[in-house]
Amino acid sequence: MPVNGVSVFVNLFLSGRLLPSSRVAPQDFVLSRHCFGTGFLFSGGDRYTRKVYYMHEEFLMGNEAIALGALAAGVNLVAGYPGTPSTEVLETVAKRRCEGVYVEWSANEKAALEVAAGAAYSGARTMVTMKQVGLNVASDPLMSLAYIGVKGGMVIMVADDPGPISSQTEQDTRSFAAFSKLPCFDPDGVSDAYSLIGEAFEYSERYGTPVIFRPTTRVCHAYASISVKDESEWKRNNPEGFVRDTSRWVIFPRLSYINHGKIEERNARLSKVFSDSGLNTLHKPEGSRLGIAAGGISYAQVRETLTAISDVKPALFRVTTPFPFPEEKALELLRGLDEVLCVEELDPVIERGLTYVCGKYNLKTKIRGKLTGDIPPAGENSRAVVDAAVTNFLGIERNSKAPEVTDSPPPLPARPPVLCAGCPHRASFYAVKTAMRGRKSVFCGDIGCYTLGNAKPLDMVDTCLCMGAGVNIAQGIWRVEPDTICFAFVGDSTFFASALTGVVNAVYNRADMILVVLDNSTTAMTGHQPHPGTGVRMTPAAGGEHGGKISIEGVLRGIGVDAVETVDPLDQTAAVDCVKRMADMKGVRAIVFRSPCIVLFKPVSAAVIDSEACINCKACIKTIGCPAIVLSDGKVKVDGAQCTGCGLCVKVCPKKAISIISR
Amino acid sequence: MKKNIILCGVGGQGTVLASRLIAAAAMKRGMSVMSAETIGMAQKGGSVFSHLRIGDELYSPMIGLGEADIIIAFEPAEAVRMLPYLREGGTVIVNTDPVMPVSAALGGSGYTGGEMVEYLRRSVPHPVTLECGKICRELGSPKVMNVLLLGAAVGSGVLSLTRDDIADAIRERVKAQYVELNLKALNYTV
Numbered sequence: 001m002p003v004n005g006v007s008v009f010v011n012l013f014l015s016g017r018l019l020p021s022s023r024v025a026p027q028d029f030v031l032s033r034h035c036f037g038t039g040f041l042f043s044g045g046d047r048y049t050r051k052v053y054y055m056h057e058e059f060l061m062g063n064e065a066i067a068l069g070a071l072a073a074g075v076n077l078v079a080g081y082p083g084t085p086s087t088e089v090l091e092t093v094a095k096r097r098c099e100g101v102y103v104e105w106s107a108n109e110k111a112a113l114e115v116a117a118g119a120a121y122s123g124a125r126t127m128v129t130m131k132q133v134g135l136n137v138a139s140d141p142l143m144s145l146a147y148i149g150v151k152g153g154m155v156i157m158v159a160d161d162p163g164p165i166s167s168q169t170e171q172d173t174r175s176f177a178a179f180s181k182l183p184c185f186d187p188d189g190v191s192d193a194y195s196l197i198g199e200a201f202e203y204s205e206r207y208g209t210p211v212i213f214r215p216t217t218r219v220c221h222a223y224a225s226i227s228v229k230d231e232s233e234w235k236r237n238n239p240e241g242f243v244r245d246t247s248r249w250v251i252f253p254r255l256s257y258i259n260h261g262k263i264e265e266r267n268a269r270l271s272k273v274f275s276d277s278g279l280n281t282l283h284k285p286e287g288s289r290l291g292i293a294a295g296g297i298s299y300a301q302v303r304e305t306l307t308a309i310s311d312v313k314p315a316l317f318r319v320t321t322p323f324p325f326p327e328e329k330a331l332e333l334l335r336g337l338d339e340v341l342c343v344e345e346l347d348p349v350i351e352r353g354l355t356y357v358c359g360k361y362n363l364k365t366k367i368r369g370k371l372t373g374d375i376p377p378a379g380e381n382s383r384a385v386v387d388a389a390v391t392n393f394l395g396i397e398r399n400s401k402a403p404e405v406t407d408s409p410p411p412l413p414a415r416p417p418v419l420c421a422g423c424p425h426r427a428s429f430y431a432v433k434t435a436m437r438g439r440k441s442v443f444c445g446d447i448g449c450y451t452l453g454n455a456k457p458l459d460m461v462d463t464c465l466c467m468g469a470g471v472n473i474a475q476g477i478w479r480v481e482p483d484t485i486c487f488a489f490v491g492d493s494t495f496f497a498s499a500l501t502g503v504v505n506a507v508y509n510r511a512d513m514i515l516v517v518l519d520n521s522t523t524a525m526t527g528h529q530p531h532p533g534t535g536v537r538m539t540p541a542a543g544g545e546h547g548g549k550i551s552i553e554g555v556l557r558g559i560g561v562d563a564v565e566t567v568d569p570l571d572q573t574a575a576v577d578c579v580k581r582m583a584d585m586k587g588v589r590a591i592v593f594r595s596p597c598i599v600l601f602k603p604v605s606a607a608v609i610d611s612e613a614c615i616n617c618k619a620c621i622k623t624i625g626c627p628a629i630v631l632s633d634g635k636v637k638v639d640g641a642q643c644t645g646c647g648l649c650v651k652v653c654p655k656k657a658i659s660i661i662s663r
Numbered sequence: 664m665k666k667n668i669i670l671c672g673v674g675g676q677g678t679v680l681a682s683r684l685i686a687a688a689a690m691k692r693g694m695s696v697m698s699a700e701t702i703g704m705a706q707k708g709g710s711v712f713s714h715l716r717i718g719d720e721l722y723s724p725m726i727g728l729g730e731a732d733i734i735i736a737f738e739p740a741e742a743v744r745m746l747p748y749l750r751e752g753g754t755v756i757v758n759t760d761p762v763m764p765v766s767a768a769l770g771g772s773g774y775t776g777g778e779m780v781e782y783l784r785r786s787v788p789h790p791v792t793l794e795c796g797k798i799c800r801e802l803g804s805p806k807v808m809n810v811l812l813l814g815a816a817v818g819s820g821v822l823s824l825t826r827d828d829i830a831d832a833i834r835e836r837v838k839a840q841y842v843e844l845n846l847k848a849l850n851y852t853v
Contacts, residue, residue, distance in 0.1 A: 417708060
């Protein structure tokens with residue numbers, strides 16, 4: 001790690017990652033001073049401006065680096081909706097922001113993008129944060145905003161999730177960028193993400209267009225010790241305010257036609273600019289016949305593989321701007337090469353880009369990657385996958401460092417994620433299961449912790465598609481099977497984000513269904529963010545004033561739901577009665593199961609098993625699947641460290657051998 | 664110099680803090696650090712890992728198969744799960760107390776943890792085994808298991824860090840009232 005100003009300056013210089021700009025006069029260059037504690041001075045800047053920055057080192061998560069990079073770029077407003085792996089970006093902006101930076105969790109991604117667009121119309125630098133499937137929700141304003149453009153820099157931070165590790169799709173936001181015609185930036189690591197987000201703002205503002213910034217899970221959730229600017233070095237941006245201009249801000253077919261032409265012309269220009277910018281780097285040793293092209297974390301994996309290979313040195317092309325594709329730089333790579341391997345995750349974006357360039361310029365270079373079966377079509381590019389692909393491509397013996405296994409290991413216990421011990425969702429699912437025993441019913445699930453209700457022994461999720469879909473899917477199933485009682489389970493945050501139109505649809509079309517709102521008063525799965533039902537805001541106004549708290553029951557009644565009842569699922573008797581009552585009614589009915597997320601409280605009680613009374617029938621284990629009930633030497637035991645004393649096991653024990661004691 | 668460290672266990676066992684302490688101590692020594700870990704849905708009772716890399720010329724936060732210098736395992740089956748990452752002659756520090764998954768209770772898979780420790784003893788020259796549950800009861804809190812294992816890892820000499828380095832990191836990052844307890848855990852294996 002460089003420890004003095006000069007070496008860091010050189011690093012930044014060589015990385016070629018800063019914009020050529022003449023915004024700062026050369027006399028701004030100041031000689032380095034001494035360093036004190038962690039706040040020591042690094043001289044940074046680019047080869048043209050030589051500005052000196054006070055910097056310090058921090059161990060940051062990729063998402064934290066993105067947040068600090070946006071703050072350093074003078075972001076004024078950040079809006080988003082939680083979603084793994086994007087969530088920590090907005091949270092870090094809220095935690096580390098300076099005065100005057102506004103941050104909100106919006107009701108959903110569409111709302112976030114529109115709020116940010118309005119602020120960017122008014123000259124503010126704005127950032128929107130979401131995961132890849134969130135962009136589907138925000139795609140309506142996104143597609144139109146691409147035609148209208150922005151005044152202040154606007155970065156749409158969309159985290160992709162190869163694997164997928166915690167998502168329902170392996171969609172590629174680089175492809176979405178091409179579809180929406182918006183420039184896209186793809187960082188290859190934590191340090192790169194920090195500097196690249198600043199460049200994304202610069203390009204956005206210079207070209208008057210929103211841009212997409214697309215890290216992936218292994219960038220978002222990786223950590224690295226990196227140098228970041230001190231707060232005193234952050235850019236301050238004072239928005240001009242909204243300037244009325246109907247020929248600019250009002251979308252009409254004629255304007256879209258004119259702007260479409262301009263966008264295509266701009267993107268062609270940007271392809272050239274990106275080729276020359278230093279963002280897309282090319283190392284091409286003299287006489288090379290083979291090349292590797294990669295972007296994002298795959299580029300880092302390729303670098304790691306190549307450090308262990310000394311006998312072959314392929315040309316190496318890093319694609320940081322997959323759209324507009326840096327065609328001229330690609331041509332520089334391809335000329336004279338026999339073959340190029342494209343290492344990327346999700347879609348074959350670089351591979352298609354290079355194949356296109358080969359066709360256009362009539363080059364004979366063979367392009368390999370996902371389309372030729374050299375890179376797996378789906379999933380993450382692990383180190384092992386990249387090692388194998390690169391060594392195969394280079395035609396060298398793979399020197400596997402993994403010790404040979406002669407003695408195969410005993411079967412490993414599977415550890416699928418489960419609902420936490422004491423989770424109120426378990427009680428809700430169990431109440432519905434008990435009440436509907438013997439009756440024909442379908443349980444439509446949704447996105448959140450409660451998707452885990454699908455695990456055995458609960459087995460209470462028959463469908464799950466995307467945010468809010470369960471409410472409508474239940475209606476569709478009922479249209480085909482009118483004798484089935486159709487349930488839709490939805491969490492409180494998801495209810496406000498995406499389920500409201502589904503309830504409106506059910507009431508309007510006189511469907512017959514039971515909506516179950518699992519209200520644990522937080523967005524639990526992504527790490528307990530507030531939402532409209534809690535009334536707590538990410539950044540309360542001066543004086544601590546929080547937001548408007550919206551009543552779920554009030555909304556349901558307002559829409560015209562036939563019956564609405566609220567019950568605590570941990571009161572199993574009342575909960576089961578409520579479900580039975582609702583099941584015997586017709587129309588659109590709603591049950592709000594309200595009990596707070598258990599993770600937010602320190603448990604005050606715990607279950608104990610009377611070993612005399614317990615007959616070891618394991619009914620408690622077989623019915624509710626609570627992780628706090630364990631088998632120890634064949635006997636049922638309560639794991640005191642996990643148990644929260646919710647009491648659900650007490651209800652299911654046929655011998656009344658379980659009781660609750662205070663801690 | 665390059666050190667590849669894998670910490671693994673089950674969600675909620677405190678692998679992340681242990682990883683942070685090593686990172687903080689290494690940074691104080693002027694070394695570069697990269698890491699990657701399990702975050703999100705998989706944390707809920709699932710297998711969790713932290714890849715931690717210290718040293719020069721680091722590009723990826725991920726450790727490749729056969730590249731780990733040390734595996735610090737909070738659970739025996741998780742140590743075995745991560746074993747393909749260990750390099751020839753690498754070190755394993757392992758807590759021998761098993762964590763039973765819900766599926767084991769349901770299906771009666773017969774997992775006891777002991778078979779995993781046996782396997783480790785057969786596969787790795789000198790695994791360091793610790794009965795963390797018992798030792799933690801002795802120390803007075805189940806929460807210091809991570810620092811206890813960290814102490815053993817430092818003792819192995821593989822980390823290129825001293826107990827004092829980790830102790831400094833503990834003093835900086837752990838709440839004042841728990842510092843002494845953690846230092847006791849750190850030095851238990853001396």
